[in-house]
Amino acid sequence: MMANKIRIAHIITRMDRGGAPDIVRLLFEKMPPDEFDLTLIYGRTACPSEKSKEFIRDLKEKAVVVSALRRDINPFYDLLACINIYCILRKGGFDIVHAHTAKAGALGRVAAKLAGVRKVIYSPHGHVFYGYFGYLASRAVVLAERFAALFCDKIHALTELEKNDLVSFGICPSSKIEVVYSGVDLGLLRPVYAADRLRPDGGVYTVGMFGRLEPVKGAGYFIEAAGIALKECDDVKFLIVGDGSLRNELEDKVRRAGLAEKIIFTGWREDIDAVMSGLDILVLPSLNEAVGRSALEAQAMGIPVVATKVGGVPEIVKDGVTGLLVGPGDAGALAEAILKLLKDDKKRSDMGQAARGWVDEKFSDRVMIKSFEEIYRKLARR
Known part of the structure; x- marks a missing residue:
């Protein structure tokens, strides 16, 4: 000592x-x-x-x-x-x-x-x-x-x-x-690759975002992207994990669009790791972001990320390798990237495995x- x-x-x-x-x-x-x-x-x-x-x-x-x-x-x-x-x-x-x-x-x-x-x-x-x-x-x-x-x-x-x-x-x-x-603590974030991922709804894919429901986090664009993606791929559920000043407004937006059964608000959860482990794709739709810790945690669990190209995000998500990056404030581009990964099981799995190694090396x-x-x-x- x-x-x-x-x-x-x-x-x-x-x-x-x-x-x-x-x-x-x-x-x-x-x-x-x-x-x-x-x-x-x-x-x-x-x-x-x-x-x-x-x-x-x-x-x-x-x-x-x-x-x-x-x-x-x-x-x-x-x-x-x-x-x-x-x-x-x-x-x-x-x-x-x-x-x-x-x-x-x-x-x-x-x-x-x-x-x-x-x-x-x-x-x-x-x-x-x-x-x-x-x-x-x-x-x-x-x-x-x-x-x-x-x-x-x-x-x-x-x-x-x-x-x-x-x-x-x-x-x-x-x-x-x-x-x-x-x-991130890799010991707590165990990888669950695409082939083994839990699907509680008989084959339904799960796409989620985690964070404060404030304007800068871009949850409104996530909801719009979900609506676009659901028109082409119906076997998906979208989770919004978090809370904030925009929650009531965003829930109203989902109800008006008739998507309340497809886009689910969970509020803050103590079992974040367990919830994240059930995702096929993590989405980070922020308009500005220092890092995007949820993207790091998802990659550590072998989950590919669709994120906006803002702040330090391009330094933590390798575009085309561990996830896909799109421009901020573009729901159409978010939806396109989400669909691209949902339709390609191999790409999603390969990106997830690359993501775990990337986080282990640098983060x-x-x-x-x-x-x-x-x-x-x-x-x-x-």
Whole structure:
């Protein structure tokens, strides 16, 4: 056992669903405990998943909640959260602070430097410089990130595209950025190839999308694509796994189209892996996407992906090899790609097998953890 472990505080706004909490969980579960001593500082979540609640319980005193740390912007609570984080860091004797996502990233970086923490790394887990807000709001985000970048030593980008954007928008020089791809736990995501895939409805294919039902995720285009595909191939069911502000509107759209028996809304599910294992195709119809973690998880399970060519998606889905990429906002192109795979069992199976190998090579938790170990060691030595 090492005499002096590297003490790291991870700060995140919400430990709930999504790519950022999943990465944080993997870091706590997989980092060598004889070398790294990790503490979690997190904001309270209104409706945490069972996985999140169990994770927090297992951390015991290594999990510290800051109730004032919230996703929405509120000057009073933001100042209070920053003060609370500062006090925790000041007493904690941490070597490194690793702040995750925009709100915790901004407050955590400032608090860490004020508290005298030697090294700070920030993971945006994707940015919102374009594709989310209007010009003025996007400009404000860029200016805020430029300022906050002064308070950290490294910024972690999920893709090469994100790194290039950070540089081109003037957030920081490339020398300050480390690219580490999002990792998935291959031990939990067992491949179920096309020939063995469960078909609960006597031969009916299953196509699904996973994610928040918000405009940027493109669920409306998924529904339109499903309607087009069903005209040509009736033995398919489409699953929409997730929830959000658009759910009622999208359900009304499906009912008006007379497709309620073919397009099924499941809401959020705790058994995501089990649901995903029943898919023949995973669809990622986003209008903007940092990575698309559901696409990584599907490929890890040997499921081919139909996705939009946005953000970092082309770096994780190999077009024509592990899936098919189409332009964003094009329901017709989505439907065409879905039908192409549904009609060709061999292509679907070959892509699924290639996808598992691709994820194992570049996107396994093993590769991600090794990369972060090296980053932390270098920071601790400086």
